[in-house]
Amino acid sequence: MPLTAQRIQETTEMSTEFPVTTVVAEMDPFTASETNISTCDLYEHKDTARILLSVFYGSILILGVLGNTIALTVIFKNRKKINSTTLYSTNLVFSDLLFCIALPTRIAYYALGFHWPFGEALCRITALLFYINTYAGVNFMTCLSIDRFFAVVHPFRYKIRRIKYAKGICVFVWFLVFSQTFPLLIQSMSQEENERTTCMEYPNFEKIEHLPFILLAACLIGYLIPLGIILFCYSQISCKLFQTAKENPLTEKSGINKKAINTIIFVIIVFIVCFTPYHVAIIQHMIKKLQQEPLCTEKKIFQKSLHYTVFLMNFNCCLDPFIYFFACKGYKRTVLKILRRQVSVSISSAARSHHEESSRDAGETQMTVLAKSSNGKLPEK
Incomplete structure (x- = not known):
């Protein structure tokens, strides 16, 4: 009996231990995934970003306001000589300056470690200004490329470069930009988190439905199509200039042709440097998201890449003044005049300081000699 009782007890213990082990084993994956979700901090780089992004956006604010204010001043002075190129450049200036208005709050946001203390309404307004600058910048750069294309390839065939048509195109572009960005005012932009x-x-x-498809469509309309148009314009302008130079070598010295090629080359550079990294990051992550839910590590990498590629995209408001430099003669002339004036003032100030210092040294020497002669004995008569 004792042996039988011992066997029954061992059997009972084994039977009770097995289900418990099974339950724990079954719960382990759930617990692990729950732990991964809770520990997936997408803002773990906040300490680095607090310094870098604040400095980056502070630089954009200073350079953007300075460059675009000079551009606006030049455009205002030459408003009687305005043409289609200047008109598109003026609209770029306004979009950049609008964006600069929103920068102080963004700088504070990054300095506080991705914390927004200014309320939902101001968050929506700054988001609106941000996206207005992005879409307006892309669209008006495309307009500039098309304008240069007609100036070189079809200078007499079409009347699209007339100022009244250019004004109509600008109105249409702003309508398109506001239709793309206005829904942001009714969309919640801020989100409460742990800290x-x-x-x-x-x-x-x-939480938006079909977000990957919406973002992929935005990349197509807001980046890929404009980039295709710009590259087409550049290739046609290059072919035309090559053909014209072959037929008549003297036309290579034409100011219009040189201005056209410089403008469109710089527009392409701005597109590649500023807009490509952000849109590549969005496209690859959305395609991956359509296939399967990204892992926590992939989400962290994507979030970090967004913060720095968005900075590059916003950097376009500092590069736009260089487009005016190549596209608008008045802007180039004024900037060069300011630089020459600054150099001449610096040189004259240095020369004046050197002259005053030399005069002061000579005066001090003379005073020393007089002092010594007065302290000494005067010769008797």
Whole structure:
């Protein structure tokens, strides 16, 4: 009996231990995934970003305001000589200056470690200004490329470069930009988290239905199509200039042709440097998201890449004044005049300082000699 009782007890213990082990084994994956979700901090780089992004956006604010204010001043002075190129450049100036208005709050947001203390309304307004600058910049750069294309390839065939048509195109572009960005005012942009309130971050948009398709369509309309148009214009202008130079070598010295090629080359550079990294990051992540839900590591990498590629995209408002430099003769002349004036003032100030210093040294020497002669004995008569 004792042996039988011992066997029954061992059997009972084994039977009770096995289900418990099974339950724990079954719960382990759930617990692990739950832990991964809770520990997936997409803002773990906040300490680095707090310094870098604040400095980056502070530089954009200073350079953007300075360059675009000079451009606006030059355009205002030459308003009687305005043409289609100047008109598109003027609209670029306004979009850049609008964006600069929103920068102080963004700088504070990054300095506080991705924390937005200014409320939902201001978050929506800054998001609106941000996207207005992005879409307006892309569209008006495309307009500039098309304008240069007609100036070189079809200078007499079409009347699209007339100022009244250019004004109509600008109105249409702004209507298109506002139709793309106005829904942001009715969309929640901020989100409460454990230790912060984020504003205009990608995770805040994830609740939108069919988000990957919406963002891929935005990349197509807002980046790929304009880039295709710009590259087409550049290739046609290059072919035309090559053909004209072959037929008549003297036309290579034409100011219009040189201005056209410089303008469109710089527009392409701005597109590649500023807009390509951001859109590549969005496209590859959305395609991956359509296939399967990204892992926590992939989400972190994507979030970090967004913060720095968005900075590059916003950097276009500092590069736009260089487009005016190549496209608008008045702007180039004024900037060069300011630089020459600054150099001449610096040189004259240095020369004046040197002259005053020399005069002061000579005066001090003379005073020393007089002092010594007065302290000494005067010769008797």
